[in-house]
Amino acid sequence: MPSQLVEQYFRADNLPQIWCPGCGHGIITRAIAAAIEQLDLDPNKVCVVSGIGCSSRAPGYLDFNTLHTTHGRALAFATGIKLANPDLKVIVIMGDGDSTAIGGNHFIHACRRNIDITTIIFNNNIYGMTGGQYSPTTPKFDKGTTAPYGNIDKAFDVCDLAGAAGATYVGRATSYHANMVTTLVKNGIMNEGFSLIEAISGCPTYYGRKNKKGGPVDMMKWQKDFAVNVTAAARMTPEQLEGKFLIGEFKNKPEPEYTKEYQRIIDSLKGSDV
Amino acid sequence: MEKHEVRLSGSGGQGLLLAGIILAEAAIIDGKNAVQTQSYGPEARGGASKSEVLISDEAIDFPKVRDCDLLLSLTQKSYEQYNHGIKDTGVLILDTSVTVEEGVTNKIYSVPIIDTAAKVLGKPMVTNIVALGAIVEISKIVSYDALEAAVLKRVPKGTEELNKKALALGYEIAKESLTK
Amino acid sequence: MSKKVRLMQGNEACVEGAIAAGMMFYSGYPITPSTEIAEISAERLPRIGGKFIQMEDEIAGIAAAIGASLTGVKTMTATSGPGFSLKQENIGYAAIAEIPIVIVDVQRGGPSTGQPTSPAQGDMMQAKWGTHGDHPVIALCPSSVKETFDLTIKSFNLAEKYRMPVLLMMDEVVGHMREKIEIPDSSEIEIINRKKPTCSAEEYLPFKPEANLVPLMADFGTGYRYHVTGLVHDETGFPSNSTQVADDLIRRLMDKVEVNKADIISWEEENTEDADILIFAYGCVARAAKTAIKMLREKGIKVGLFRPITVWPFPEERLIELSKQVKVIIAPEMNLGQMVLEVERLCNKHTKIERLNKVNGEIIYPEEIIAKIQEVL
Numbered sequence: 001m002p003s004q005l006v007e008q009y010f011r012a013d014n015l016p017q018i019w020c021p022g023c024g025h026g027i028i029t030r031a032i033a034a035a036i037e038q039l040d041l042d043p044n045k046v047c048v049v050s051g052i053g054c055s056s057r058a059p060g061y062l063d064f065n066t067l068h069t070t071h072g073r074a075l076a077f078a079t080g081i082k083l084a085n086p087d088l089k090v091i092v093i094m095g096d097g098d099s100t101a102i103g104g105n106h107f108i109h110a111c112r113r114n115i116d117i118t119t120i121i122f123n124n125n126i127y128g129m130t131g132g133q134y135s136p137t138t139p140k141f142d143k144g145t146t147a148p149y150g151n152i153d154k155a156f157d158v159c160d161l162a163g164a165a166g167a168t169y170v171g172r173a174t175s176y177h178a179n180m181v182t183t184l185v186k187n188g189i190m191n192e193g194f195s196l197i198e199a200i201s202g203c204p205t206y207y208g209r210k211n212k213k214g215g216p217v218d219m220m221k222w223q224k225d226f227a228v229n230v231t232a233a234a235r236m237t238p239e240q241l242e243g244k245f246l247i248g249e250f251k252n253k254p255e256p257e258y259t260k261e262y263q264r265i266i267d268s269l270k271g272s273d274v
Numbered sequence: 275m276e277k278h279e280v281r282l283s284g285s286g287g288q289g290l291l292l293a294g295i296i297l298a299e300a301a302i303i304d305g306k307n308a309v310q311t312q313s314y315g316p317e318a319r320g321g322a323s324k325s326e327v328l329i330s331d332e333a334i335d336f337p338k339v340r341d342c343d344l345l346l347s348l349t350q351k352s353y354e355q356y357n358h359g360i361k362d363t364g365v366l367i368l369d370t371s372v373t374v375e376e377g378v379t380n381k382i383y384s385v386p387i388i389d390t391a392a393k394v395l396g397k398p399m400v401t402n403i404v405a406l407g408a409i410v411e412i413s414k415i416v417s418y419d420a421l422e423a424a425v426l427k428r429v430p431k432g433t434e435e436l437n438k439k440a441l442a443l444g445y446e447i448a449k450e451s452l453t454k
Numbered sequence: 455m456s457k458k459v460r461l462m463q464g465n466e467a468c469v470e471g472a473i474a475a476g477m478m479f480y481s482g483y484p485i486t487p488s489t490e491i492a493e494i495s496a497e498r499l500p501r502i503g504g505k506f507i508q509m510e511d512e513i514a515g516i517a518a519a520i521g522a523s524l525t526g527v528k529t530m531t532a533t534s535g536p537g538f539s540l541k542q543e544n545i546g547y548a549a550i551a552e553i554p555i556v557i558v559d560v561q562r563g564g565p566s567t568g569q570p571t572s573p574a575q576g577d578m579m580q581a582k583w584g585t586h587g588d589h590p591v592i593a594l595c596p597s598s599v600k601e602t603f604d605l606t607i608k609s610f611n612l613a614e615k616y617r618m619p620v621l622l623m624m625d626e627v628v629g630h631m632r633e634k635i636e637i638p639d640s641s642e643i644e645i646i647n648r649k650k651p652t653c654s655a656e657e658y659l660p661f662k663p664e665a666n667l668v669p670l671m672a673d674f675g676t677g678y679r680y681h682v683t684g685l686v687h688d689e690t691g692f693p694s695n696s697t698q699v700a701d702d703l704i705r706r707l708m709d710k711v712e713v714n715k716a717d718i719i720s721w722e723e724e725n726t727e728d729a730d731i732l733i734f735a736y737g738c739v740a741r742a743a744k745t746a747i748k749m750l751r752e753k754g755i756k757v758g759l760f761r762p763i764t765v766w767p768f769p770e771e772r773l774i775e776l777s778k779q780v781k782v783i784i785a786p787e788m789n790l791g792q793m794v795l796e797v798e799r800l801c802n803k804h805t806k807i808e809r810l811n812k813v814n815g816e817i818i819y820p821e822e823i824i825a826k827i828q829e830v831l
C-alpha cells in the first residue's frame with residue numbers, strides 16, 4: 001500500500017524500482033520527494049534531471065518533468081533547462097562516478113556559475129550499474145572489480161570539492177539520516193544558487209560485498225555510528241573524530257545567481273536591437 | 275565584364291582583414307558584387323596574413339584569387355609568401371620597406387604606408403586605411419566616396435576624422451609614389 | 455546600399471538565419487573556425503530576450519542546448535572538427551529522445567587538431583555515422599553566405615518538424631568568407647514550429663507518433679509531466695526491455711527521414727540538360743566547379759554540376775538518372791573520398807566515376823577540376 005507521499009509524487013505504475021534490496025537509493029529518493037512536498041512546490045514546475053547509473057533511474061519514478069540524460073552530463077542539460085526557463089525548479093540527481101569522474105568538469109563549472117540548481121549526489125562509493133568498479137569516492141585501499149588489489153587513488157571529498165568550486169549551499173547526510181536529507185534538500189532548493197547535497201548511500205551488492213562491510217543492516221549501522229554532525233564535531237578532539245565522517249550543513253553563503261545575472265543583462269539591453 | 279582580383283598581405287595585426295572587408299563593402303556600395311576571404315596562421319599578431327577581395331559586375335563563383343590584378347604587401351615576409359599568381363598586367367603596391375627581386379616586370383608602386391601612419395599621423399593603427407587610400411588612387415577599383423563611406427561604417431566611433439584623414443593621406447602619397 | 459543588402463560573413467549569416475528562424479538559445483564552446491557563430495550569438499541573443507551561454511566544453515555545449523529545447527525554445531550549437539567529434543554522444547541522445555536542435559559544423563582540416571584555420575570536408579561521413587547505433591540524420595551543406603542564411607532556417611524548420619537533430623555542414627571557406635547578401639523580409643520566410651499536444655495531460659503519450667511518424671512535443675513546465683530518456687522507450691517515454699519496443703522505436707526513428715525524404719531532400723543542378731560530363735560537388739568546392747564549368751563551356755565542353763544541398767538523406771534518385779546520361783562523373787572533394795562513396799554505390803553501374811581529392815588545407819581550384827576532366831576525356 002503506497003504512502004500518501006508516494007501516491008502524490010511517484011509514478012506508482014513504474015514501481016517497484018530496479019534497485020537492489022538494501023540499497024539506500026530508494027530512501028534518499030523518498031527524502032527528496034518529501035522535501036518537495038514540504039515546500040509545496042507545483043509539480044508542473046519541478047524538473048528532475050539525471051545522468052547514467054543506479055541513482056539516475058530515480059527520475060523515472062518521480063512524477064515531475066523528468067529527464068534521464070547521458071553519463072555525467074546531467075548538469076549540462078539542467079543548465080540549459082534552467083537558463084531557458086528560470087521559472088522551473090531544477091533538481092539534479094547523480095551518482096558518485098557520474099558526477100565526479102565523467103561529469104567532473106560539468107560539476108565544478110555548475111558550482112562556479114552558481115546557477116539555481118539543487119544537486120543531490122547519491123554516493124555509494126562504487127559504480128553499481130556496471131557491476132562494482134571503483135569510483136573517485138571509493139576510499140583508498142578498498143576494492144572494486146577494477147581494483148582487485150585495492151584502490152590506490154585518493155578519494156574525492158564531494159562536499160569540499162563543491163564548496164571550493166563555488167557552490168553556495170553544501171551539506172551531507174546519509175540514507176540512515178533520511179530526515180536530514182529532506183532538510184538539506186529543502187534548504188538547497190530555497191537557496192537561490194547552486195546547492196550540493198551529498199547523500200551517502202549503501203551498496204551492499206557490490207561495495208559492501210567486495211569490501212566485507214556486511215549486509216544492508218550493517219552498512220546502515222555504519223552510517224549511524226560513524227557520522228558526526230558538523231556542529232557536534234566542533235566540540236570534539238581529532239582523536240575522537242578519527243575514522244568518522246561529517247554530516248550536516250557545511251556551507252550556506254548566498255551569492256548572485258546566474259540566471260538572475262543574465263536577466264539583468266537582458267533588461268539593460270531592452271530596446272537596443274536594431 | 276569587369277573583374278578585379280585583389281590580394282592584401284602583411285603581418286597579423288596590421289588590419290588587413292578589416293581593409294579587405296572595407297574594400298568589399300565599398301564595391302557593394304558601388305553596386306557591384308564582392309567576395310572577401312582570408313587566410314591566417316595561429317598567431318593573433320605577427321606572422322604573414324592575407325585577405326583577398328574579388329570584385330565583379332557579375333556573380334562570383336570561385337571565391338579565391340587566381341589571377342591577381344593587385345597585390346598589396348606591407349612586409350617583406352608577406353610579399354615573399356604571397357607574390358604568386360600575379361597577372362602580367364597586375365600591379366604591386368608595396369610599402370617602401372619591401373624590396374623586390376630582379377626581373378619582376380609588373381608595375382610597382384613603392385609607397386611609404388607604414389611610415390605615413392606611424393610618423394605623419396602618429397597612429398600605426400590606421401596603416402590599413404592609409405593602404406586603402408593608396409589602393410583606390412592607384413587602381414580605381416572602387417569609388418573614393420564608396421570607400422570613405424565603407425571606412426566610416428567599420429571603424430570605431432570617435433576615430434572617424436582620423437580615418438578620413440588617413441584615407442586622404444594614403445590617396446595623396448600614392449600620387450607621389452615611386453613607380454618602376 | 456539599401457539596409458537589407460549587406461556584406462556578410464558566412465558565420466554571421468548562420469546566426470542571422472538562426473534568429474530569423476526563431477532561435478532564442480545558444481550554448482557552445484569556442485573553436486576555430488566556428489567561433490564567430492558563438493560570438494555573434496552572445497552579442498545578439500540577449501538583445502532580443504534570448505539566452506547565450508558559453509559552456510565548459512563541447513559536450514556541455516550541445517547538452518545545454520538539448521535541455522533548453524525541452525522547455526520549448528529553438529536552440530543551436532556550433533563547432534568545428536574536434537568539437538564535432540565530442541558532440542557525437544549527445545547527437546545520438548537528441549536523435550533517440552527526439553529533441554529538436556541545430557548543430558553547425560564549420561569543417562576544418564583533421565584528424566585531431568589537424569589544420570585549425572584551413573578548410574576541409576572531412577566530416578561528411580562522420581555526420582552520417584559519427585554517433586553509435588542506427589539513428590536518423592539530416593545534414594545540409596551550404597556553398598554561399600546567402601545559402602548559409604537560408605539553410606540555417608531550413609535546419610531549424612526540419613529539426614522542429616521531425617523532432618530531431620539537424621546538422622549544418624559548413625566549411626572554413628563558407629564560414630569565413632564575406633559576400634553580398636540580401637536579407638529577405640521576415641514575411642517572406644517560412645517558419646515551422648514543433649507541433650504541441652492539445653489533449654489533456656492524462657491522455658498525453660509523449661512518444662506516440664502522428665501520421666508523419668513524429669510525436670507531439672510538450673514543453674517542460676506546461677503541465678504535461680513526462681519522462682525523457684536516452685534508453686529505448688515505449689510511447690509513454692519510460693524505458694522498456696521489450697525487443698518489440700526496441701525494434702519499433704529504432705525503425706520509426708529511421709523511417710521519420712526515410713518516409714519523408716521527398717519533403718527533406720534538395721539539390722542544385724547547373725548545365726545538366728546536355729551534359730556528358732557531370733561534376734559532383736558540394737560546399738565551397740561547388741563554387742570551384744561552377745567556375746570550371748563556365749571555362750569549359752566556353753571551349754564547347756558539355757559539363758554540368760550536381761550539388762547535393764541535403765547531403766543526408768542523399769538525393770539518390772536524381773543522381774542515378776543523371777548518371778545514365780553522362781559519360782563520367784568527376785567528384786572533387788576536400789577529403790580522401792567520402793561522399794563519392796555514395797556516388798559510386800549508386801552510379802557505378804551506369805557510368806565511370808573519377809575522384810579528385812585534396813587534403814592540404816587549401817580549397818580545390820577550378821584549374822584542378824579542369825585538369826582532371828582533360829585527363830579523363
